[in-house]
Amino acid sequence: MTDPSNFLAAFIRGVAATAPRADSDAFIDNDIVTYSSPFPADFVFGVAAAAAQIEGAAFEDGKGESIWDRFCRQPGKVHDGDTLDVACDHYHRFDEDFALMASLGLKNYRLSISWPRIFPSGDGPLNPAGLDFYHRLFASMKKHGITPWVTLFHWDLPQALEERGGWASRVTVDAFARYADTVVQAFAGEVKHWITMNEIRCFTLLAYGYGTKAPGRKESDAVVNQTFHHALLCHGHGVRAVREFGGAGAQVGLTDNCDVCVPVTETPADIAAARAWFLEKNAHVLGAMHAGHYPADYLARVGDAAPQVLPGDFELISLPTDHLGLNIYTATYVRAGQGGAAWEALALPPAYPRADSPWLNLVPQAIYWATRFCHELYGHQSLYITENGCGYNDEPVVNGEVLDLHRRDFLRNHLREAHRAIADGVPVHGYFLWSFIDNYEWEDGYQRRFGIVHCDYQTLVRTPKLSARYYADIVRERRIL
Numbered sequence: 428m429t430d431p432s433n434f435l436a437a438f439i440r441g442v443a444a445t446a447p448r449a450d451s452d453a454f455i456d457n458d459i460v461t462y463s464s465p466f467p468a469d470f471v472f473g474v475a476a477a478a479a480q481i482e483g484a485a486f487e488d489g490k491g492e493s494i495w496d497r498f499c500r501q502p503g504k505v506h507d508g509d510t511l512d513v514a515c516d517h518y519h520r521f522d523e524d525f526a527l528m529a530s531l532g533l534k535n536y537r538l539s540i541s542w543p544r545i546f547p548s549g550d551g552p553l554n555p556a557g558l559d560f561y562h563r564l565f566a567s568m569k570k571h572g573i574t575p576w577v578t579l580f581h582w583d584l585p586q587a588l589e590e591r592g593g594w595a596s597r598v599t600v601d602a603f604a605r606y607a608d609t610v611v612q613a614f615a616g617e618v619k620h621w622i623t624m625n626e627i628r629c630f631t632l633l634a635y636g637y638g639t640k641a642p643g644r645k646e647s648d649a650v651v652n653q654t655f656h657h658a659l660l661c662h663g664h665g666v667r668a669v670r671e672f673g674g675a676g677a678q679v680g681l682t683d684n685c686d687v688c689v690p691v692t693e694t695p696a697d698i699a700a701a702r703a704w705f706l707e708k709n710a711h712v713l714g715a716m717h718a719g720h721y722p723a724d725y726l727a728r729v730g731d732a733a734p735q736v737l738p739g740d741f742e743l744i745s746l747p748t749d750h751l752g753l754n755i756y757t758a759t760y761v762r763a764g765q766g767g768a769a770w771e772a773l774a775l776p777p778a779y780p781r782a783d784s785p786w787l788n789l790v791p792q793a794i795y796w797a798t799r800f801c802h803e804l805y806g807h808q809s810l811y812i813t814e815n816g817c818g819y820n821d822e823p824v825v826n827g828e829v830l831d832l833h834r835r836d837f838l839r840n841h842l843r844e845a846h847r848a849i850a851d852g853v854p855v856h857g858y859f860l861w862s863f864i865d866n867y868e869w870e871d872g873y874q875r876r877f878g879i880v881h882c883d884y885q886t887l888v889r890t891p892k893l894s895a896r897y898y899a900d901i902v903r904e905r906r907i908l
Contacts, residue, residue: 464846464906465905465906466846466849466905466906467856468905470849470855470856470857470858470905471535471811471856471857471858471859472533472534472535472857472858472898472901472902472905473533473534473535473536473537473576473857473858473859474528474535474536474537474860474862474863474879474898475536475537475813475860475861475862475863476536476537476538476861476862476863476864477538477539477578477581477582477866478538478539478540478541478544478581478583479495479539479582479583480514480515480862480866480867480868480869481514481515481517481864481866481867482515482516482517482518482541483511483512483513483514483518483519484518484519485510485511485513485514486512487518488544488554488556488557488560489544489556490541490543490544490547490557491543491544491546491548491554491585491586491587492547492586493511493541493542493543493583493584493585493641494585494589494593494641495511495582495583495641496510496511496586497586497589497641498641499872501643504641504643504870505869505870505871506870506871506872506873506874507872507873507874508872509872509874513884513887514866514867515864515865515866515882515887518560520887521563521564522567523889524863524864524889525568525570526571527880527891528573529571529573531891531895531896531898531899531902532899532903533902534572534573534574535574535576535857535859536573536574536575536576536863537576537578537622537814537859538564538575538576538577538578539577539578539579539580539581539625540561540577540579541557542579542580542583542603542606543583543584543586544557544560545557545558545606545609545610546602546605546606546609547585547587548585548587548588549587549588549591549599549602549606550598550601550602550606551587553609558613561613561614562613562614565614565617565618566617569617574620575617575618575620576620576621576622576813576859577618577620577621577622578622578623578624578625578682579606579607579610579621579623579624579665580603580623580625580661580665581625582625582626582629582630582640582869584599584641584642588602589642593635593644593654594630594631594634594657594658595635595646595650595653595654595657596657597657597660599657600657600660600661600664603661603664603665604661604664604667604668607623607661607664607665607667607668608668608671608672611668611669611672611673612672615672615673615674615677616674618673619673619674619676619677619678620677620678621665621669621678621679621680622679622681622682622752622813623661623662623664623665623666623680623681623682624681624682625682625754626682626683626684626754627655627658627659627662627684628684628712629684630658631651631654632651632654632655634654635651635654636648636651639870640869640870641869647732648729648732649731649732649733649734652711652729652732652733653735655711655712655734656736659712659715659716659744660744662681662716662744663744663745663746665679666679666746666747666748667743667746678750679748680748680750680751680752680809681716681748681751681752682752682754682814683712683713683751683753684753684754684755684756684814685705685709685712685753685801686705686709686759687705687755687757687758687759687790687793687796687797688701688705688708688758688759688761688796689701689760689761689790689792689793689796690760690761690762690796691760691761691762691773692762697761697762699763700761700762700763700764700769700770700771701761701796701800702803702804703769703770704759704761704769704770704772705800705804706804707724707725707769710724710725711725713801713805714805715741715744716744716745716805717745717804719741719745720741721733721734721736749809750807750809750810750856751801751805751807751809752810752811752812753797753798753801753810753811753812753813754812754813754815754861755793755794755798755812755814755815755841756786756787756793756814756815756816756817757787757789757790757793758788758790758792758796758797759772759773760772760773760790761773775788782817782818782819782833782837783818783820783875784817784818784871784875787817787818789837791837791841791843791844792844793844794841794844794845794848795844795845795848795851795853798810798812798845798848798853798855799848799851799853802853802854808854809854809856810853810854810855810856811855811856811857811858811859812845812855812857812858814859814861814862815841815858815859815861816834816837816860816861816862816877817833817834817837817877818868818871818875818876818877819833819875819876820874820875820876822865822876822892824883824890827890828890828892828893829881829890830892831879831892831893831894832893834879834892834894835893835894835897838860838897838898838901839897839907842858842907843907860879860898861877862877862879863878863879863880864878864879864880864882864889865877865878865880865881865882866878866882879891879892879894879895879898880895
């Protein structure tokens with residue numbers, strides 16, 4: 428009888444001798460061969476963060492109060508009463524942060540500009556010190572070889588505008604138009620990649636409907652739908668401002684956290700159900716922008732709570748853009764409906780894997796289906812994943828390291844889905860990991876860490892995590908490792 432150990436050794440030698448090999452000359456299977464092929468040469472790898480979450484200096488150099496500066500001081504609204512006052516102190520340490528970014532080979536950075544740092548009261552006197560700060564910041568980025576991708580609005584509405592109605596009022600639309608014009612004119616020589624708004628759902632529905640985000644209001648459906656409309660108008664003004672003042676080569680688009688679904692099986696019936704779900708759930712933002720009006724089925728669903736639309740609104744809202752940014756974190760599983768229903772959404776079991784953020788169920792296929800549906804259903808020809816990441820609470824530095832293998836796994840699995848989308852002809856042109864550094868995670872305060880760089884909030888020492896090194900390797904090799 429053959430010795431089993433000898434048989435196994437001979438079998439392994441035979442497989443290794445005939446198996447295909449990757450550039451690294453390591454034994455891999457055919458599935459990994461597919462994903463180890465390079466990303467396109469012009470594919471953009473980057474990282475992202477937002478002004479309010481990292482800058483600190485909340486009341487320095489003339490900056491006005493934001494709705495988050497006010498909200499975080501209301502008892503029980505933010506974990507441990509954490510404030511944005513210091514955050515990561517990026518306001519004073521940006522050159523250090525960009526040096527670290529450059530050392531990791533990261534050459535594209537998505538950031539936002541703080542509206543109350545430019546106009547402290549939203550639409551009153553301009554604060555020159557705010558413009559000066561961002562000129563210094565962009566100069567530092569240029570010195571370190573980093574390209575800015577600038578978001579005009581990432582949730583930090585000036586508190587003075589909230590006191591005049593906030594997103595429920597067209598006063599905010601008019602104020603944003605002036606802000607956008609001012610910022611684009613000021614930085615046209617330093618910025619060519621613009622994003623108008625970040626995640627409309629979060630600063631409208633969650634902030635004015637559920638009350639979980641600043642300013643913490645709980646309004647009627649009619650008011651919430653009107654906040655959506657005003658946010659879309661501001662997006663339009665952002666596009667208009669870039670077209671008028673951005674200069675040659677300037678590009679602009681929206682970043683949307685669209686509702687995403689994944690078909691339970693990749694069969695025609697389940698894919699058709701997922702398409703129907705996607706169109707229904709995204710009718711009021713992506714659907715409206717694409718159609719140039721609110722879709723009829725959306726208006727039928729909301730009835731008397733439909734937003735008020737003035738003449739000329741949709742000419743602004745539907746201005747052509749250069750790209751669409753998608754912030755993709757999770758998804759709903761959908762299958763073909765029963766009894767004539769177009770779709771059925773499935774509830775997740777209690778033990779389904781998720782990050783420490785209770786809403787962040789781990790569904791890597793979200794990237795594939797979100798980008799594919801935006802391309803197929805709305806015709807977008809240039810898509811960027813402008814955020815994708817995961818938040819965990821306990822990530823200590825031990826012997827100079829943070830071994831965040833859960834984030835490494837998250838990153839690898841999601842990039843595989845981006846790679847698959849590209850292979851299937853979906854025009855995904857870039858990926859921005861959220862986030863560069865641990866930061867103020869809104870109502871979760873400093874409890875939840877999304878960064879690939881650890882920030883010690885007591886000492887402000889930065890420590891690149893294992894995921895930072897892993898992502899740096901991917902960016903350098905331009906393939907999934």
